[in-house]
Amino acid sequence: MAVQYIILLSRQGKVRLAKWFLTLSLKEKSKIVKDVSTLVLGRRTKMCSFLEYKDSKVVYRRYASLFFIAGIESTDNELITLEIVHRYVEQMDRYYGNVCELDIIFNFQKAYYILDELLIAGELQESSKRDVLRRISQQDSLEEAEGDEEKFSRLMPYIGQLPGMSGDGSSSLGSGSGAGGMSSSGGPGGSFASARGRSGANPKSQATSPTSAVDTVRASLLSRYSSATSLPGLASFSSVDDNPLLTTLRSLYLSPHTALAHTVQREDGTITYTPGANAYPPVRLLNPIEKQRILVTGGAGFVGSHLVDRLMLMGHNVICLDNFFTGSKSNVAHWIGHPNFELIRHDVVDPILVEVDQIYHLACPASPVHYQSNPVKTLKTGFFGTYNMLGLAKRVKARFLLSSTSEIYGDPEEHPQKESYWGHVNCTGPRACYDEGKRVAETLAYSYQRQEGVDVRVARIFNTFGPRMNWNDGRVVSNFILQALKSEDLTVYGDGKSTRSFQYVHDLVDGLMKLMNSNCDEPVNIGTQEEFTIDQFAQMVIDLVAEETGFCGSQVVHMAALEDDPQKRKPDTTRAKERLDWEPQWKVIDGLRETVKYFKTTQVGSEI
Numbered sequence: 001m002a003v004q005y006i007i008l009l010s011r012q013g014k015v016r017l018a019k020w021f022l023t024l025s026l027k028e029k030s031k032i033v034k035d036v037s038t039l040v041l042g043r044r045t046k047m048c049s050f051l052e053y054k055d056s057k058v059v060y061r062r063y064a065s066l067f068f069i070a071g072i073e074s075t076d077n078e079l080i081t082l083e084i085v086h087r088y089v090e091q092m093d094r095y096y097g098n099v100c101e102l103d104i105i106f107n108f109q110k111a112y113y114i115l116d117e118l119l120i121a122g123e124l125q126e127s128s129k130r131d132v133l134r135r136i137s138q139q140d141s142l143e144e145a146e147g148d149e150e151k152f153s154r155l156m157p158y159i160g161q162l163p164g165m166s167g168d169g170s171s172s173l174g175s176g177s178g179a180g181g182m183s184s185s186g187g188p189g190g191s192f193a194s195a196r197g198r199s200g201a202n203p204k205s206q207a208t209s210p211t212s213a214v215d216t217v218r219a220s221l222l223s224r225y226s227s228a229t230s231l232p233g234l235a236s237f238s239s240v241d242d243n244p245l246l247t248t249l250r251s252l253y254l255s256p257h258t259a260l261a262h263t264v265q266r267e268d269g270t271i272t273y274t275p276g277a278n279a280y281p282p283v284r285l286l287n288p289i290e291k292q293r294i295l296v297t298g299g300a301g302f303v304g305s306h307l308v309d310r311l312m313l314m315g316h317n318v319i320c321l322d323n324f325f326t327g328s329k330s331n332v333a334h335w336i337g338h339p340n341f342e343l344i345r346h347d348v349v350d351p352i353l354v355e356v357d358q359i360y361h362l363a364c365p366a367s368p369v370h371y372q373s374n375p376v377k378t379l380k381t382g383f384f385g386t387y388n389m390l391g392l393a394k395r396v397k398a399r400f401l402l403s404s405t406s407e408i409y410g411d412p413e414e415h416p417q418k419e420s421y422w423g424h425v426n427c428t429g430p431r432a433c434y435d436e437g438k439r440v441a442e443t444l445a446y447s448y449q450r451q452e453g454v455d456v457r458v459a460r461i462f463n464t465f466g467p468r469m470n471w472n473d474g475r476v477v478s479n480f481i482l483q484a485l486k487s488e489d490l491t492v493y494g495d496g497k498s499t500r501s502f503q504y505v506h507d508l509v510d511g512l513m514k515l516m517n518s519n520c521d522e523p524v525n526i527g528t529q530e531e532f533t534i535d536q537f538a539q540m541v542i543d544l545v546a547e548e549t550g551f552c553g554s555q556v557v558h559m560a561a562l563e564d565d566p567q568k569r570k571p572d573t574t575r576a577k578e579r580l581d582w583e584p585q586w587k588v589i590d591g592l593r594e595t596v597k598y599f600k601t602t603q604v605g606s607e608i
Ligand SMILES: O=c1ccn([C@@H]2O[C@H](COP(=O)(O)OP(=O)(O)O[C@H]3OC[C@@H](O)[C@H](O)[C@H]3O)[C@@H](O)[C@H]2O)c(=O)[nH]1
Pocket: 366, 367, 368, 404, 405, 406, 407, 461, 462, 463, 464, 474, 475, 476, 477, 479, 480, 491, 492, 493, 494, 498, 500, 534, 562, 565, 566
């Protein structure tokens, strides 16, 4: 009698543990996991717990929110297998005390250790609960002695900078969305409580339902991490109006090149960077239930890097993925090396596999100058990039947010534009690579939603500006500010009567986060009602630069109009208000003032 494999599967289909006692290729293992998950999850509660799968058998039992699945040979005994599984549950229950799915997610190594004591090569080795627990507690003491020293020495450089970080160090096998699974634990088909009831070993368990076990774990996690809520100025991240947050954010973008201190040697033309010269900004210490692993594609770009800042300050684990085509490492340099941060150079046109809970898919050049410089690549990014990220979302069961654009409305015949408007796009014009790329990206998102059940969010972003726009971005805001700072003429394309509504980047980031965490799966316009003609906007920039620098000698000059340039653009944001409770907090003039400061301090006259 030899067990071939043990799989612990959540009701949402997430594998929480998999142990193989026979040699199989990765492909074969994934096939078995996929087939067996489908078989088991598809069964109703009263159905028999034994199944035939190819030339083997599958024995399963549900305890609270987890299915324990064992594969055996067709000649092996199902009841004995069930008894082994049950013994495993009892031993975990003893070890963890009121074990639940979260225990296994956050302390999965122990679940493996216990299994290793119970089964060797698939054969039952030790059925005594007491002996298994004694060995595990010996291991624990050894690990504590060795691990604490090492962990502390590794974290030492950060401890001074990250309030309360010293208590963390929990690992995560599955995703943070395990918390979602826990909330619905209990129910028919067996439970951890029933295992405890049989063992009679845990007096606490007799009176504890699976739901209260979850509550206990939640409560203990929350109390362990409760100090986070008292961090001065970092308790709330709901809005950028929160001044301490704004001060922290400003410190990140108003001095991007000082993330690494540097000295410039003019004589030999070298720059020396000093690593670790600046402290990381303090990030919130989230309890593991709230801490998400979040992928931001295009995370080193203009909007992406602001989003990364906000998510990092909120205390999440952030993976920033960028091909640095228009994004720049310096936009996120202040996070490099932080324990919660990973930077990956990768082009979304190629697939990638990372285990995450949420995906903000922002990767795509957004300035007309950039996206038109390589239209085929822009289309590939729109289609394949989105296709790959949706595939990833499907595979890891992550929520997916697409950054779409007001450009999907083309040169609109409806004004302001509601989300219900289908648009007016020239599919053969120079802007089509972006417009149609984003339109097909939306189509892909909703097709994945319908066909594969992927949880999608779609943000239609209107003209956005702010710090970290590239000096060579080519969009109207950065062009005009840079021209005005150098007292050059402001180049207005066309007669200057076309309009745009502009929003400051912090408002957009608020909107994206609200949308991601809402239940609104329809497209949502994110933009402001402040609409200007390009002539008016040019004059406002000249005035602001004069106010900031004391002088601006620029004039407005009109040049040839651009092909297919939309004549007017302003969002109807009723849906954002009603569904997300989102409204812009920044007046355009305030955002522009800050952007002028940014360009003045970091671009014009900058050393590097
Ligand atoms: O130097 C310039 C730059 C731009 N403009 C004009 O200013 C207006 C705005 O142009 P931008 O290049 O900033 O942006 P567009 O509105 O054309 O496209 C933008 O739309 C929304 C987003 O999704 C994208 O960021 C971008 O595609 C256009 O009418 C353009 O012709 C100038 O008059 N002078």
